[in-house]
Every structure is written in C-alpha cells, then in structure tokens.
Amino acid sequence: MRKKLGRLGVLCLLTIILCGGCHQYQRESRDLEQIKAAGVLRWGSDEAGGAPYEFRDPKDPSRRVGFEVDLAEEIGKRLGLQIEFVQTDWAVLIPALRRGDFDIAMSGIEITPDRREVVDFVGPYYIYLQQLVVRADDTRTSSLADLRGKKVGTLNNTAAERILKATPGIEVVSYDDNVRPYDDLVIGRIDGVLLDLPIALYYAKPNSRLRFAGEPFGEGEYGIAVRKETPKLREALQKVLIDMIHDGTLRRILEKWNLWNSAQEKLESRQLAR
Numbered sequence: 592m593r594k595k596l597g598r599l600g601v602l603c604l605l606t607i608i609l610c611g612g613c614h615q616y617q618r619e620s621r622d623l624e625q626i627k628a629a630g631v632l633r634w635g636s637d638e639a640g641g642a643p644y645e646f647r648d649p650k651d652p653s654r655r656v657g658f659e660v661d662l663a664e665e666i667g668k669r670l671g672l673q674i675e676f677v678q679t680d681w682a683v684l685i686p687a688l689r690r691g692d693f694d695i696a697m698s699g700i701e702i703t704p705d706r707r708e709v710v711d712f713v714g715p716y717y718i719y720l721q722q723l724v725v726r727a728d729d730t731r732t733s734s735l736a737d738l739r740g741k742k743v744g745t746l747n748n749t750a751a752e753r754i755l756k757a758t759p760g761i762e763v764v765s766y767d768d769n770v771r772p773y774d775d776l777v778i779g780r781i782d783g784v785l786l787d788l789p790i791a792l793y794y795a796k797p798n799s800r801l802r803f804a805g806e807p808f809g810e811g812e813y814g815i816a817v818r819k820e821t822p823k824l825r826e827a828l829q830k831v832l833i834d835m836i837h838d839g840t841l842r843r844i845l846e847k848w849n850l851w852n853s854a855q856e857k858l859e860s861r862q863l864a865r
Contacts, residue, residue: 623823632672635693637681639768642793643848658848696816713828715812718854722791723804741782744772836862
C-alpha cells in the first residue's frame with residue numbers, strides 16, 4: 592500500500608511540476624522584444640467564426656483563409672514575424688489572452704467599454720453594423736419591433752446579443768457559431784437572426800429562403816485585443832495598422848472579401864486625417 596501511494600505521489604508530483612511549467616509558460620506576458628526574439632506572433636481566434644473572418648478553404652481544407660487571416664499575415668510580414676494560429680473558443684478568447692495563451696486576439700471582437708477594462712485594443716480595423724434576417728416568406732417584418740413575442744437567434748457574447756436582450760418582448764436564442772442560427776431560421780425554429788453584417792452577407796444573403804429585413808444598424812468597431820502588460824506590442828501593431836490604412840492595403844483586403852462600404856470609408860477618412 593505504501594509503495595502504491597509512493598508511486599502515486601511521484602506521479603502526482605510529476606504532474607504538478609509539468610502542469611506548473613505549462614501554466615507558467617501560458618501566463619508568460621511577452622511584449623514586443625520577447626516576441627521578436629522568438630520570431631513568432633501567436634494569434635488567438637475561433638475558427639468557428641467562419642467566413643469571412645477565418646475559415647478553412649473549401650477547395651483546400653489544409654489552408655485557413657479569411658479577411659482576418661490576410662490581415663494577420665500582413666501584420667506578420669511587416670513586423671518580420673511568423674503568425675501562429677491558436678484555436679480558442681470564442682467565449683474564452685479574452686480570458687485566454689489575459690492568461691497568456693497567445694499574444695493577440697482577433698476574431699471579430701467588438702471594442703466595448705467592459706473589454707477595455709481588462710485588455711487594450713489596436714484599431715479599429717473594421718466598422719461593423721448589425722443586420723436583421725428573416726425568412727423570405729415573412730414579408731411583414733422590417734425591424735426588431737416587429738418580432739416582439741418571437742424568437743430571435745444570435746451569437747453569444749456579442750453586441751447583437753446585447754441589443755436583443757435590451758429589446759422588450761424578444762426571446763433571445765444564443766448560439767456558439769454563426770451557421771446554426773440561419774439553419775434554424777430556415778426550418779422555423781426561430782423567427783429572425785441578428786448578427787454582424789459581414790456574417791449576414793456570407794451566410795444569409797446567398798440563401799433564397801432568407802432575406803434582409805430593414806437597413807443595417809447599430810454601428811460598432813472591431814479591434815485587435817492585446818494584454819495591458821504589452822504596451823510596446825500594442826504601439827507597434829497600431830503603427831502597422833495605420834500604415835496599412837494610409838497605403839491602401841487594408842482597403843484592398845476588405846475589397847477582396849467584398850467588405851468595403853461607406854462605413855469603412857468613414858474609418859479610412861478618420862485615420863487619414865490624423
């Protein structure tokens with residue numbers, strides 16, 4: 592019995608040591624100098640976010656594509672760094688960033704006051720709007736007010752979810768990905784979907800059984816989240832982003848993914864005026 596306990600104790604000790612080492616590594620707060628010394632910028636994101644952010648190329652599933660992939664690769668190129676993608680569930684992106692699992696978080700993350708309290712942001716790199724989507728045969732709905740007493744789907748922990756929760760009479764149905772809300776809408780499990788316009792453009796607009804209800808609304812901004820303990824990284828990333836706006840690179844990336852619109856013109860004008 593003592594021998595069994597002794598072996599168990601050794602195993603437990605080894606586990607603690609190994610996990611402790613991993614834990615310490617994860618919590619390492621790498622600023623620009625350490626990142627450049629390693630030659631790798633670790634990027635946390637959730638692949639489940641799908642198009643047009645980051646997703647697997649349907650023609651070659653080994654490749655990751657999307658406008659944020661292009662943005663990350665351009666940042667890496669300008670900083671002389673390799674980009675290492677770290678798959679992380681959307682709901683825990685900010686906690687994982689703060690823990691040190693990666694250096695930046697970029698996955699359509701809205702810049703909000705509550706997030707600014709715990710992380711810093713680079714950007715914005717995109718101005719988003721919300722788009723309400725209903726079934727094509729629903730010809731009466733043109734706004735959220737028309738869906739009171741009904742179910743509306745969205746992605747959890749997003750600006751769209753907060754808008755829905757603040758709208759009286761709406762039954763909010765939250766999802767962990769961007770595809771299932773539209774699937775459920777088509778088959779009648781819910782009565783509408785409110786998500787960011789880029790998502791609606793890729794997953795709802797091509798579907799003949801769905802339609803946009805009303806004009807986009809609820810303007811907000813996407814930013815790259817960094818830990819507050821990495822000011823030099825934030826400064827370097829902000830300079831790269833401003834340079835990409837000034838030389839037209841950001842615009843070319845957004846145009847490639849059909850995301851350039853009047854809101855982005857406003858963003859560009861604001862940055863060029865600096």
